[in-house]
Amino acid sequence: MNLTHHFLIAMPGLEDEAFAKSVVYLCEHSPRGAMGLVINKPSEISLKSLFDKVELPLRRADLSDSPVFQGGPVQTERGFVLHEAFSGTDIDPSESVYASTMAIPGGLEMTTSKDVLEALSTGAGPRRVLISLGYSAWGEGQLEAELGENSWLTVEADLAVIFDTPVEQRYDKALMLLGLQAWMLSPEAGHA
Template sequence: MKNTEPRYLRHHFLIAMPQMADSNFAQTLIYLVEHGAEGAMGLIVNRPSGLNLAEVLEQLRPDDEYSPLCRSLPIFSGGPVHTDRGFVLHPAGPSFLATLELGALSLSTSQDVLFSIADGLGPERHLIALGYAGWEAGQLDAELAGNAWLTCPVDEEILFELPYDRRLDAAARSLGVDLSLLSPQAGHA
């Protein structure tokens, strides 16, 4: 008897296939925060927004001074939904005012995590994003069936240690796939 239970991919990477036509997601690597019958939510982890932490903090507390370290910490474009909302993905551990535990990782959405990072109090490993990627019920599943994405379990080294411009290829290589060898034409074998 074939298992017809859906396979949910929380705590996985979505790797955009070369034929991805949607410019919001072309050449992206997405960390899936949630995936279930109600839909999915993730953060693009390889597309810097051009902003840094100091520029964001200056909007929150304009009279404070921010270190050169804050000026070197990039803010990522997490996705096209609610681009005015901030998310900090970090290893589980310290909880902040608004923290969702995701197992090995946590997602914090309150300002206190940003000020903690700016003050050098951590979390030491983090990814800060504005906006998120969202899918309605069944939408991501249809995209997966249409070969728009590859998936693999999250590798925290790829997420937190690699430069952003190497993350997509590294995630694909973890599956033994070289994206440069794939055709941008969609199809099914």
């Protein structure tokens, strides 16, 4: 089972504060574990404030008021940028234009280096981005165990949910990918 480029959608019974009613985009899933970013829990910080804090101008009016997300409980002081992969014709598609970047099947990359912020500060950089502080991680077998406990639903990720859907609608839109609505889910997990 490889859930890379999938959403984890928290079941109503998942009461962990970091993950209750969350949608996590999985950047990586392997036998060693999983890593992802919560895409529907905005922090109090706007991208403009973040750029001011790292002493960079933000010359992208379309991003100014966007929130910085709480990507998860691990390394909450570190930034993670989920963005579309650069698709220039003179760039080798197996290599990113940014340092410290993980290519994700599905046309996305996750970058942790400051150069992507520097590109955005000039008015360039990836067209669509989601910036978070912190990330979510599961050790070997941990996510599989949580799936077995019915803590999460899974569905292949849809970029429109990440980049085009208002934050407050992302949980419901992710559920709709499965043909579900929140009222259909019980907080009690059942096992046959």
